[in-house]
Amino acid sequence: MKRFQALFEEPGEQEQSVIIRGVDIHKIYRSGPQETHALRGATLDVYRGEYLSIMGPSGSGKSTLFNAIGALVKPTSGRVYIDQVDIAQLDTEELAWLRCRKIGYVFQTFNLIQVMTCLENVTLPMSFAGLSTEEARDKGIRILKMVGLGHRILHKPAELSGGQQQRVAVARALANSPDIILADEPTANLDQSTGQEIIDLFKNLQNTLGVTIISATHDTKMLQASDRILWIEDGVIVKAARPEEMTFTSDKFGAHGHH
Amino acid sequence: MNVTNATIPEQVKLPVRIALEVVLHGLRIRLGRSVVTITGVVCGIAFLMSILTGQVVKRGVADEDARREEVSRIMSFVRSDLPKLAGHTIGIVGGGTLSEVEARVVEQLAGEAGTILALKGGTPSARTLHGVTLRPVPAAQMAGEAAVIFIMGDGELPEFDWSGFLDRALNNLAAVTAPNAKLPPVLTAERTVQLARAWSAEELEAKSLEARKERFRSIWITVISLLVTVIGISNAMLMSVTERFREIGTMKCLGALSSFVTQMFVLEASIMGLVGGFFGAVLGAAFALTVYVITYGGSLVFSALPVGTMFLYAVGCVFAGVALSIVAALYPAKVAASMVPATALRSTV
Numbered sequence: 001m002k003r004f005q006a007l008f009e010e011p012g013e014q015e016q017s018v019i020i021r022g023v024d025i026h027k028i029y030r031s032g033p034q035e036t037h038a039l040r041g042a043t044l045d046v047y048r049g050e051y052l053s054i055m056g057p058s059g060s061g062k063s064t065l066f067n068a069i070g071a072l073v074k075p076t077s078g079r080v081y082i083d084q085v086d087i088a089q090l091d092t093e094e095l096a097w098l099r100c101r102k103i104g105y106v107f108q109t110f111n112l113i114q115v116m117t118c119l120e121n122v123t124l125p126m127s128f129a130g131l132s133t134e135e136a137r138d139k140g141i142r143i144l145k146m147v148g149l150g151h152r153i154l155h156k157p158a159e160l161s162g163g164q165q166q167r168v169a170v171a172r173a174l175a176n177s178p179d180i181i182l183a184d185e186p187t188a189n190l191d192q193s194t195g196q197e198i199i200d201l202f203k204n205l206q207n208t209l210g211v212t213i214i215s216a217t218h219d220t221k222m223l224q225a226s227d228r229i230l231w232i233e234d235g236v237i238v239k240a241a242r243p244e245e246m247t248f249t250s251d252k253f254g255a256h257g258h259h
Numbered sequence: 260m261n262v263t264n265a266t267i268p269e270q271v272k273l274p275v276r277i278a279l280e281v282v283l284h285g286l287r288i289r290l291g292r293s294v295v296t297i298t299g300v301v302c303g304i305a306f307l308m309s310i311l312t313g314q315v316v317k318r319g320v321a322d323e324d325a326r327r328e329e330v331s332r333i334m335s336f337v338r339s340d341l342p343k344l345a346g347h348t349i350g351i352v353g354g355g356t357l358s359e360v361e362a363r364v365v366e367q368l369a370g371e372a373g374t375i376l377a378l379k380g381g382t383p384s385a386r387t388l389h390g391v392t393l394r395p396v397p398a399a400q401m402a403g404e405a406a407v408i409f410i411m412g413d414g415e416l417p418e419f420d421w422s423g424f425l426d427r428a429l430n431n432l433a434a435v436t437a438p439n440a441k442l443p444p445v446l447t448a449e450r451t452v453q454l455a456r457a458w459s460a461e462e463l464e465a466k467s468l469e470a471r472k473e474r475f476r477s478i479w480i481t482v483i484s485l486l487v488t489v490i491g492i493s494n495a496m497l498m499s500v501t502e503r504f505r506e507i508g509t510m511k512c513l514g515a516l517s518s519f520v521t522q523m524f525v526l527e528a529s530i531m532g533l534v535g536g537f538f539g540a541v542l543g544a545a546f547a548l549t550v551y552v553i554t555y556g557g558s559l560v561f562s563a564l565p566v567g568t569m570f571l572y573a574v575g576c577v578f579a580g581v582a583l584s585i586v587a588a589l590y591p592a593k594v595a596a597s598m599v600p601a602t603a604l605r606s607t608v
Contacts, residue, residue, distance in 0.1 A: 072512070072601040073600075096511070097514065099513065105509075113281075113509070115287070128515055176514075
């Protein structure tokens with residue numbers, strides 16, 4: 001376990017180094033005789049500190065790719081390297097450590113624990129990481145202030161608006177100072193202006209903390225704010241582009257030129 | 260850049276206290292469902308407790324009934340021979356200790372007869388004799404004054420001039436209530452009356468067979484009812500696992516170990532089992548006692564009630580409640596703990 005942790009402390013990473021690498025990822029879901037090839041050889045690199053968006057129609061394997069690079073599911077074949085560690089080699093305890101310390105998750109449906117206050121929600125992953133109650137409390141309050149909810153720390157999620165709940169979720173994702181934030185359609189349940197607030201928050205985190213942000217999204221505002229966009233169709237990455245290379249009409253997107 | 264923790268210990272096994280807090284919060288929030296599940300435990304444990312109580316009460320009542328019947332049988336003999344006990348003197352000779360029946364006979368005799376004499380140095384002791392004091396007298400006085408002598412107790416017969424006593428008057432008789440008493444030869448069959456009832460071998464065999472059948476029946480019913488309780492708890496917990504798909508998946512994304520998830524569910528089941536077992540034991544005992552009091556009357560039931568045993572049974576029932584709940588929760592806990600976080604994310608529950 002210690003050796004595994006030490007791998008993540010290598011000093012001297014370059015600015016544009018790769019933090020997540022996926023090589024020829026295949027994922028097959030089996031339910032009885034039915035087989036679904038969700039991913040058919042997806043290959044991608046995610047650079048440290050970038051804001052990456054993953055796009056694709058439903059059934060394209062977007063969610064599966066998202067889960068695979070987020071250490072939420074193991075690929076059937078192919079490799080996923082998170083900070084040069086092959087996640088297929090990890091046991092459940094090490095995966096739990098990874099999810100606890102390296103990656104913060106933000107969900108479309110917020111997924112806050114309703115019975116706990118905002119502060120408790122944010123400090124829960126800190127307890128999993130072994131922080132003492134006082135340290136967790138202080139850090140939790142700091143993070144909640146950073147996302148603009150310092151005045152709501154003792155409220156329960158049900159007492160907050162959608163945008164505020166999502167901000168608590170972002171704060172929770174930051175609890176253990178992760179390198180990566182994985183956001184699954186974070187603005188889908190929010191209105192335009194609140195969605196924009198979240199996007200601004202992400203940009204802010206990217207700039208001040210250097211967090212790598214990966215989001216799966218349909219939201220054009222999010223796409224425009226990203227550094228790079230990956231297209232996935234039929235289980236493979238078909239295109240990678242920068243937002244300025246694309247024209248955004250209301251529903252369809254086209255890319256000019258190549259990446 | 261990022262701030263990593265200065266000291267990174269091994270992945271910390273979360274203290275049970277935190278799991279307990281999450282569980283208690285959860286139970287409060289889902290109070291409706293928790294109450295329903297706990298009621299299931301209450302019913303199962305109440306049934307168990309009422310069966311146990313019933314057995315204990317029935318045995319006590321049957322024993323008490325038998326004792327009362329014995330006493331009245333003996334007293335009716337005494338009255339048939341000496342219709343007016345008042346004024347007569349009764350003697351008691353024997354060794355060892357008086358049985359419960361014999362003690363009550365002595366109490367009744369004391370209430371109706373004139374005096375009761377005890378042989379100096381040759382009287383069985385009694386655990387409790389209510390309102391009776393035995394007057395020890397020398398053998399000669401006993402032989403002279405007693406109209407009837409009872410041979411009682413489970414010990415050896417003392418030395419006594421039986422022939423002298425029997426010669427005095429034709430009516431003097433020795434009544435033997437002591438079982439297996441070794442009578443001296445001078446006490447012939449015509450001068451003694453055997454009051455001690457001895458069960459024959461067949462009767463004893465039949466009684467024990469009946470008792471075994473009865474016990475087998477209750478064990479069978481109790482096992483079935485407890486099985487139903489366990490299945491009910493399992494079902495309720497599985498439902499709550501399904502409902503909490505997203506919550507469990509989220510926890511795993513936050514870094515919760517599978518053991519933490521298992522701990523949560525086992526804790527939740529234990530609490531429900533504890534509460535349900537307690538109320539079940541109380542209700543079960545109350546219900547059974549009420550039924551028996553109505554059938555047999557309060558005095559009979561409560562005079563024969565072994566409070567110590569009942570208390571032990573109650574404690575055992577509470578333990579059973581906790582144990583069964585934990586067993587019932589094991590499979591749902593396993594399902595929850597082995598959930599892959601990804602499945603929890605896109606759940607539309």
